Amino acid sequence: MAEVAAITVQAQVGMGGLAYLQHAMSEGLGRAVSIAEAERVWDDIHSPEGPEVVVDGEEHLDILARTYDRATAIVYDRSWSRVIYTRKRLVASDVPVSLVPGDGYDERGLAGAIAIAVPLDRQTLLWLEQPGDHGPKTDYDRLPSALLANVHNHSAVLSAEADATAPTGATVSVVLTRVWLCRSTSHISVAAKSLHLNRGVETQPNSSSCGGSCCAG
Known part of the structure; x- marks a missing residue:
């Protein structure tokens, strides 16, 4: 910050x-x-080191409070999907939320990132995409792929290397907690890999297994 x-x-x-x-x-x-x-x-x-600016905790909390409602709407309105891996392992750290940027200058930050990735455990990934022209998709189980796991792992490493107290990371973590409580109709059972969302979970055909060469499940 x-x-x-x-x-x-x-x-x-x-x-x-x-x-x-x-x-x-x-x-x-x-x-x-x-x-x-x-x-x-x-x-x-304008020196290379730049000015030394001290930001206290109260100012940090004030920023969180002012961005809370807007950030909540951005997260909630994305397309939510879950990916379960059986062979791949996901990177996890003390920075649980990763913003996956796109190539465009406007595909950065919470509002512009092409996806928000959250590992629920080492084998279960919550993947929040942009809603698209017709609005967000109904929550669904996505087929596992090595590409998706690699994208998350790369973003997770970059997020972990950044300052964990950065306002974006802190805001997203707090917002995801609130949005999860709004959407969830029951507690998560990590052992059972159970995810129940308000809009219902759709499962793609053969989501439990994939015989293709791209499958990383």
Whole structure:
């Protein structure tokens, strides 16, 4: 979160220019600020290390509260599917939610990511896709594939390497908890690989086994 705040400060100061920075410093400090003093701050903000911004816990919680409802709607309105593997193993870490980006500049973040991947255990993957032109699909069991497992594992590693306290990850984790409670009609039985959702679970033909070369189940 501090890194995001630092980038935001750099963008705001850069767009405003040195004269605006001098004016903002004068207003904030309640005294006249010389151009030389403003230049020192400018150089610090635009240095390779960037400005050091400290974000406290209350500000983090405030961001979560303001984005909660919107993020919940984005997650709920995706197409939910479950993939059960018998041979492949899924990467799991302390960062349970992975955003799978697309190739486009608008296919990033919670709203734009092509999928949200959540391993319920090492063999069960919750896969949330974009809803499509005709709205979200009815919840269903997806055929296991090596491609899907590899995409999740790659995204999970990247997510684990990132700062676990980043606002996006924290928001998605909290939102998924709320959405899961809204959609679920009973508790998850991990041992039985049981998933009951409000809209019902459809099973694709032969979802328990796949004889094709792409099957990773």
